[in-house]
Amino acid sequence: MAAAAAALGAALTLAVPAGLANAASSSAPSSDSASVSSSSGSWAAGTRAYLVITAPGDTSAVRSAVTANGGTVFSHYDAIGVVVAHSTSASFAGTMRGVSGVQQVGATRTSDVPADAYNPALPSTPSQSPTTLTESNRWDMTQINADKAWAVTTGSSTVKVGVLDTGVDDRHQDLAPNFNAADSASCAYGKPDTREGAWRDIDTHGTHVAGTIAAAKNGKGVIGVAPGVKISSVRIAEPGSGLFFAENTICGFMWAGDHGFKVTNNSYYTDPWAFNCPDDLDQAAIIEGVRRAQAYAEGKGSLQIAAAGNSDYDLANKTTDDSSPNDSTPVNRTISNECIDIPTELPGVVTVSATGKGTVKSSYSNYGNGVIDIAAPGGNGADGVYSTLPGGKYGSLQGTSMASPHVAGVAALMVSANPSLTPADIRTRLGTQAADVPCPSDRRCTGTTAKNGFFGEGQTDALKAVGGTTQPPGSRFENLDDVAVADNATVESRITVSGVTGNAPATLKVGVDIKHTYRGDLVVSLVAPDGTAYLLEDFPNSDSGDNVAKTYTVDASAETANGTWKLRVQDIATRDTGTIDAWNLTF
Numbered sequence: 304m305a306a307a308a309a310a311l312g313a314a315l316t317l318a319v320p321a322g323l324a325n326a327a328s329s330s331a332p333s334s335d336s337a338s339v340s341s342s343s344g345s346w347a348a349g350t351r352a353y354l355v356i357t358a359p360g361d362t363s364a365v366r367s368a369v370t371a372n373g374g375t376v377f378s379h380y381d382a383i384g385v386v387v388a389h390s391t392s393a394s395f396a397g398t399m400r401g402v403s404g405v406q407q408v409g410a411t412r413t414s415d416v417p418a419d420a421y422n423p424a425l426p427s428t429p430s431q432s433p434t435t436l437t438e439s440n441r442w443d444m445t446q447i448n449a450d451k452a453w454a455v456t457t458g459s460s461t462v463k464v465g466v467l468d469t470g471v472d473d474r475h476q477d478l479a480p481n482f483n484a485a486d487s488a489s490c491a492y493g494k495p496d497t498r499e500g501a502w503r504d505i506d507t508h509g510t511h512v513a514g515t516i517a518a519a520k521n522g523k524g525v526i527g528v529a530p531g532v533k534i535s536s537v538r539i540a541e542p543g544s545g546l547f548f549a550e551n552t553i554c555g556f557m558w559a560g561d562h563g564f565k566v567t568n569n570s571y572y573t574d575p576w577a578f579n580c581p582d583d584l585d586q587a588a589i590i591e592g593v594r595r596a597q598a599y600a601e602g603k604g605s606l607q608i609a610a611a612g613n614s615d616y617d618l619a620n621k622t623t624d625d626s627s628p629n630d631s632t633p634v635n636r637t638i639s640n641e642c643i644d645i646p647t648e649l650p651g652v653v654t655v656s657a658t659g660k661g662t663v664k665s666s667y668s669n670y671g672n673g674v675i676d677i678a679a680p681g682g683n684g685a686d687g688v689y690s691t692l693p694g695g696k697y698g699s700l701q702g703t704s705m706a707s708p709h710v711a712g713v714a715a716l717m718v719s720a721n722p723s724l725t726p727a728d729i730r731t732r733l734g735t736q737a738a739d740v741p742c743p744s745d746r747r748c749t750g751t752t753a754k755n756g757f758f759g760e761g762q763t764d765a766l767k768a769v770g771g772t773t774q775p776p777g778s779r780f781e782n783l784d785d786v787a788v789a790d791n792a793t794v795e796s797r798i799t800v801s802g803v804t805g806n807a808p809a810t811l812k813v814g815v816d817i818k819h820t821y822r823g824d825l826v827v828s829l830v831a832p833d834g835t836a837y838l839l840e841d842f843p844n845s846d847s848g849d850n851v852a853k854t855y856t857v858d859a860s861a862e863t864a865n866g867t868w869k870l871r872v873q874d875i876a877t878r879d880t881g882t883i884d885a886w887n888l889t890f
Contacts (some may be wrong), residue, residue: 346418349391352377352493352550354592355399356407359384368402377420378494378550380557383595387493387550389416396585409588411549412575414630419542420492426503426542429694431474436524436697442660443515443680443688447709449528452716452765457520458531459719464516464711465564465605467555468509468571469545470502471536472693475510478534480519481527486535486562491542493550495558502536506545507692509536511700512570514691515708516715524697525690528712528765532719535564539571546574546630549589552646556596560603565718566729567600568711569609569652570704573645575628577612578621580642590645597649606726608711609647610703611656611669617747618644618671619756648674653714653730656758657681657706662740664748664757668703672749672756676730677737679713679763681706710763717768736768737761739785739818739882752818752882767885778803781814781887788819788874788881795830795869796883803890807831807859812889813839817851817872819881826873829857832866844876864890 353374357365365386366376374390384406388395399408440450463483470489473482489501504510513527513534520530537558539551552573559567573579573593579586597607611618614626621642625635647654656675657665664670665683682688682701690705692698710733717732718724724732740758742748748757767783786796813829823846829837839855870886 346416346421347391348415350389350416351391352411352416352548353388353390353396353399354407354409354411354549354588355386355388355405356588356591357384357386357404358406362386365402365404368399368405372398372402374399377492378554380553380596383557383599385553385592385595400584407584407588407591409585411589412630413628416492417541417543423489423491423496423501424542425498425500426470426505428474428500428503429472431476431695434476434524434695434697438520438522438524438526441525441689442686443682443709444526444528446660446662446680447528447713447763448766449712452769453520453530455766455769456531456716456720458517458529458716459722460531460533461722462532462715462719463535463562463564464529464532464715465535465537465555465559465567466509466513466516467537467539467552467559467567467569468512469506469540470504470509470538471513471534472504472510472691473502473536475691475693476695477518477521477524477691478510478513480521481517481530481532481534483533483535486564487537488558489538490551490554490558491538491540493548493554495554502538504693505538505540505542508570508704509538510693511690511698512568512704512708515688515705516568516712518691528709529715529719532715535562544630547571548575549573549593549645552593553596556593556600556607559605560600564605566711566714567605567607568708569607569646570707571610572612572647575630577627577629577644578624578638578642579645580638582641590643593645594649597646597651601651601726604726606653606714606729607646607651608653608655608707608714610707611647611654611675612644613667613702614669615667616669617756618648618669618674620671651726651730653677653710653733654759655679655703655707655710657683657703658758658762659683660686662762663743665701668706670747670756675756675759677710677733677760677763678740678758679706679709713763713765713768716765720769732768733763734760736764738764738767738884741818741820778890779887781885783885786883788817788872788883790874790877790880793871793873794883795871796886797867797869798886798888799867800865800888800890803864805864807862807864808890809858809860811857811859813855813857813870814887814889815839815851815853815855815870816885817881818884819851819879820849821879822846822848822851824874824876824879825851826875827851828871830869830871831859831862832868833862835862836871
């Protein structure tokens with residue numbers, strides 16, 4: 304794992320390393336029934352970790368079999384039927400696969416479990432540097448309209464977001480106001496460690512992610528997408544290697560479900576395999592164990608959001624993997640789409656690709672039609688994502704690791720505005736309220752403007768997520784619902800105005816945001832409540848430019864202000880289509 308240290312206020316631009324989204328004793332037992340730790344004996348050279356999977360419920364018989372066959376039980380999660388076992392025996396997995404009641408067994412790593420697992424050292428506590436930086440609008444936040452969303456909500460302190468990562472510096476001046484220590488822990492090695500500070504950052508990655516989600520709106524440093532929600536750190540990266548093994552991820556998801564996290568951010572892949580293949584017995588057990596934990600968390604009301612990875616790889620057309628296993632010696636292997644990136648490609652997980660400044664695919668971002676759900680700013684080239692770093696510091700990083708927390712923050716705002724939303728509701732609304740981004744002239748991008756392999760259902764939009772058709776206060780009224788503009792068709796989008804006295808002004812402002820691949824096809828008009836149409840623009844047929852993003856001034860002083868106004872868009876030719884993305888009236 305590459306460290307990302309920065310002097311106060313300095314900007315770093317680093318690609319996220321392989322284990323991070325390119326995918327970075329005495330452990331206190333959990334009090335939750337889903338995760339109960341067991342005494343695991345002492346460490347010995349050659350100790351390997353295994354997932355032993357059985358039917359959910361009472362795992363006592365299988366745990367006894369683990370002990371009887373040369374293993375020790377490190378932790379167990381009865382609610383999902385997963386036992387984390389350690390053994391120095393090379394025949395342990397094969398023997399356990401023949402035990403009655405055992406469904407699957409798989410080694411989670413190709414290297415030894417570190418001795419630190421049996422007596423984990425606490426991460427260091429960095430000294431804090433005060434900042435003179437003041438908050439300002441950053442390109443990534445304005446690109447997803449987070450700055451506008453804050454006028455509607457900055458998020459609720461009752462909403463908890465879990466940062467499953469390298470840890471979080473909870474003492475950072477921009478994170479401390481929103482940090483939730485009571486629900487933070489380390490899940491390194493596969494069981495919860497709730498000692499004070501066990502959740503702290505062993506790198507810089509998790510602290511950066513946390514700032515993007517929920518850095519406080521306190522006048523200094525930076526502002527997160529959802530600066531009013533609470534963040535909890537669940538450290539799943541192991542010190543030394545910085546890797547995120549399957550048992551750690553399982554522990555993290557179980558913790559998220561049992562501790563009421565509405566959203567978790569997962570900017571990593573589950574090491575040591577970039578892709579886990581179901582025809583491999585070890586990897587099949589990893590898939591099943593993490594899948595069960597994710598399903599458990601979702602069943603408890605938690606939505607998982609994950610980074611797509613940084614290899615510029617088509618996840619919908621997998622062929623080879625030359626980076627795994629990354630805890631020993633990588634080998635070249637042939638793979639297929641049956642092999643999946645975990646947790647990114649698990650059912651129910653929202654998969655996020657990265658955009659640069661100006662909604663272009665980041666050069667490094669993985670992609671794949673039918674795999675990518677949504678896009679968000681991750682930085683590209685000279686434009687990184689600026690956020691918090693340990694020790695009260697700040698800096699820029701880029702990667703899909705930086706994109707995913709933008710979506711996690713938007714999801715947190717969404718559920719703050721509507722606490723009744725289920726994970727399925729949030730997942731659906733994230734897609735429908737994203738701003739469509741069409742494929743560029745790049746043959747690798749397949750699909751439609753509404754959903755494609757580079758951007759999924761579009762770039763996340765914080766304002767739409769919290770606003771919908773809600774009218775902001777004052778004399779500005781807005782409709783954020785998408786309306787499709789088909790060939791040779793006339794469509795209308797409505798805004799109902801109320802509470803405005805008298806007639807509309809002679810300088811009525813009409814803001815229009817239409818996505819269209821050939822605006823020469825368009826005739827755009829404003830229709831008053833009494834049916835009077837005011838032509839805004841009839842574009843020349845030869846105008847081959849994309850999109851309409853303009854504000855028009857209309858003398859509407861003859862019209863009563865209150866009532867239903869319409870934006871009418873006519874497409875008068877064939878081949879090119881588009882969408883009314885948003886429009887507004889300012890009186």
